[in-house]
Amino acid sequence: MEYQGVLKKMPTEYLDEIQYYLDMNSDFLNVNQLLNKEITISFVKYECLNCHLEKQIYRQGFCKSCFFETPNAGDWIMRPELSKAHLGIEDRDLAYEQKVQLQPHIVYLANSSNVKVGVTRKQQVPTRWIDQGAHEAIEIVEVPNRYLAGITEVALKEHVADKTNWRKMLKNDIEDESLVEWRDKLKEYIPEEAKQYLIENNTETSINFPVHKYPEKPKSLNLIKTPSYSGKLVGVKGQYLIFEDETVFNVRANEGLVVSINV
Incomplete structure (x- = not known):
């Protein structure tokens, strides 16, 4: 076929x-x-x-x-902290940016090759984790817009990785980590504006790949x-x-x- x-x-x-x-x-x-x-x-x-x-x-x-023209490839997609729709400021197409940026976003920890911090729209959970090859993940904060998620990620990546090692992920060379412990350790570094959105008492999501x-x-x-x-x-x-x-x-x-x- x-x-x-x-x-x-x-x-x-x-x-x-x-x-x-x-x-x-x-x-x-x-x-x-x-x-x-x-x-x-x-x-x-x-x-x-x-x-x-x-x-x-x-x-x-x-x-x-x-x-360089489509709103689907604005800098704020790869770098959420550059989001400006919450201020009513356009990057390439304000209506599109408001639709995508002004919705609930999750800052999470995922373990694919190592523990890393990331950002995704709430509706993309657990798809984003699957796409990264993470065998486990946990949500840390749920914020109302992409900007708050972005500044939280920037603050946390001072203390934890924000990249996946694709070779280690594919080799299944994984370290056993407690994401709950990592979340508890990192919560003091969450920016003031996002502290009220901390998620506590949740558990890890496990993912099994074929x-x-x-x-x-x-x-x-x-x-x-x-x-x-x-x-x-x-x-x-x-x-x-x-x-x-x-x-x-x-x-x-x-x-x-x-x-x-x-x-």
């Missing part, structure tokens, strides 16, 4: 074992059902996720001009340099497909590439 479509972040379903899906235009593939099967991924062309033109992808699935075999030395597949790759799929974690020969493919990092998948 051959499927073709533009790569986008894989939608997920939080069940006993995470379910992954690939949106391939007219088909919606359950990736879990492809485990232990030989699949071929081939690069076909580019397609910007914003203008849908065949233009080289610059970042985050967008061509260069869209990356991986039959973890790679010992993961090597990343670059579809532009290697336009076609075949391998036996043995796992999915974060937004990575893991193959038996230890090749790993980051779907999220390849958004905007039109691919054909042969099963």
